[in-house]
Amino acid sequence: MKPLSSEPTNQMRPFEQSLPMGLLRARESAMKVFRPMLADHNLSEQQWRVLRALSARAEQLDAGELAEKTFLLAPSLSRILASLEKRELIERADDPADQRRSLISLSGNGADLVSRIGPTSEALYRSIEEAFGRDRLKRLLAELSDLAAMELHAVRS
Amino acid sequence: MKPLSSEPTNQMRPFEQSLPMGLLRARESAMKVFRPMLADHNLSEQQWRVLRALSARAEQLDAGELAEKTFLLAPSLSRILASLEKRELIERADDPADQRRSLISLSGNGADLVSRIGPTSEALYRSIEEAFGRDRLKRLLAELSDLAAMELHAVRS
DNA sequence: TTCATATACTTAACATGTTAATAGTCTTAG
DNA sequence: CTAAGACTATTAACATGTTAAGTATATGAA
Numbered sequence: 001m002k003p004l005s006s007e008p009t010n011q012m013r014p015f016e017q018s019l020p021m022g023l024l025r026a027r028e029s030a031m032k033v034f035r036p037m038l039a040d041h042n043l044s045e046q047q048w049r050v051l052r053a054l055s056a057r058a059e060q061l062d063a064g065e066l067a068e069k070t071f072l073l074a075p076s077l078s079r080i081l082a083s084l085e086k087r088e089l090i091e092r093a094d095d096p097a098d099q100r101r102s103l104i105s106l107s108g109n110g111a112d113l114v115s116r117i118g119p120t121s122e123a124l125y126r127s128i129e130e131a132f133g134r135d136r137l138k139r140l141l142a143e144l145s146d147l148a149a150m151e152l153h154a155v156r157s
Numbered sequence: 158m159k160p161l162s163s164e165p166t167n168q169m170r171p172f173e174q175s176l177p178m179g180l181l182r183a184r185e186s187a188m189k190v191f192r193p194m195l196a197d198h199n200l201s202e203q204q205w206r207v208l209r210a211l212s213a214r215a216e217q218l219d220a221g222e223l224a225e226k227t228f229l230l231a232p233s234l235s236r237i238l239a240s241l242e243k244r245e246l247i248e249r250a251d252d253p254a255d256q257r258r259s260l261i262s263l264s265g266n267g268a269d270l271v272s273r274i275g276p277t278s279e280a281l282y283r284s285i286e287e288a289f290g291r292d293r294l295k296r297l298l299a300e301l302s303d304l305a306a307m308e309l310h311a312v313r314s
Numbered sequence: 315t316t317c318a319t320a321t322a323c324t325t326a327a328c329a330t331g332t333t334a335a336t337a338g339t340c341t342t343a344g
Numbered sequence: 345c346t347a348a349g350a351c352t353a354t355t356a357a358c359a360t361g362t363t364a365a366g367t368a369t370a371t372g373a374a
Binding site: 018 | 169170173177178181184185187202210228275282288289293301307
Binding site for chain 3: 201203229230232233236237240255256257258
């Protein structure tokens with residue numbers, strides 16, 4: 001039944017059910033699981049992304065690579081690196097090939113911290129997998145990846 | 158033999174493929190489509206969420222309802238409402254039943270602005286639907302909704 | 315070599331995210 | 345009716361998001 005047939009054709013859809021809001025809600029729901037654990041270690045979500053990116057490979061990364069991996073803009077990353085360096089969780093070394101870059105890596109303290117948090121983080125992730133379904137979650141991630149990879153052209157009004 | 162100082166465990170999954178990062182990437186990709194249009198009208202994503210929420214129903218909303226619908230925290234919403242009021246896109250009226258609340262609604266200017274942006278926004282949304290698949294997008298939104306609705310308990314380390 | 319341009323990062327300025335504290339207003343136990 | 349506590353919104357303080365400008369280094373054309 002269509003009781004609203006008299007509404008204008010350019011009626012906007014309820015924004016609560018829009019894709020951006022759906023993605024926002026889903027992400028907030030997922031992060032609610034992880035944030036208390038990070039708070040226990042005085043880490044923001046963004047700081048944790050940096051530490052995780054540096055722990056993924058044992059090698060050094062420059063700020064550009066790190067920004068790409070953590071999905072942080074350069075100015076935010078600059079401030080975050082300064083604070084992590086002050087806390088002695090990361091270290092910087094000059095790049096001998098390019099004086100503009102510095103090579104960033106986990107410090108011993110940083111590696112220890114990641115090691116302490118890692119198991120809990122994995123356990124939380126597995127609890128999401130169990131609640132939602134492992135294969136189902138895998139399919140969802142694949143769909144999200146396809147969506148992100150789409151070439152969408154912006155149109156200006 | 159393993160050294161006593163712990164190395165980052167390799168048992169963590171690559172965080173680039175984690176659920177939080179997947180959701181973040183997907184959302185950024187979707188918002189890239191809409192942000193230029195909003196920028197043309199000097200609106201942030203958050204300001205647009207407020208205007209959209211107020212236009213969805215012609216009725217007045219208090220700040221609490223608005224915060225829930227727009228997924229904004231109260232302090233952010235307070236500042237955004239102040240700026241929208243200064244631009245005369247919204248209006249506030251005293252709630253006769255409760256002096257703590259004020260009832261917020263679109264001004265004439267605000268309603269006009271939403272009317273001007275609405276068609277372009279809908280067109281962009283349809284372009285995403287076409288590129289990704291209408292039914293496929295509907296299924297994705299349903300999955301995201303299920304994920305957000307899950308009761309996930311945080312665990313502290 | 316020299317100089318204009320590009321690149322990598324940082325800093326600046328302001329909006330928003332986030333938690334804690336504050337100020338009014340409402341509600342209700344006593 | 346009063347006072348204590350709860351509720352609603354705002355303000356404060358600091359981290360992060362975002363765009364623009366600035367600094368230092370690298371690159372390439374003449």
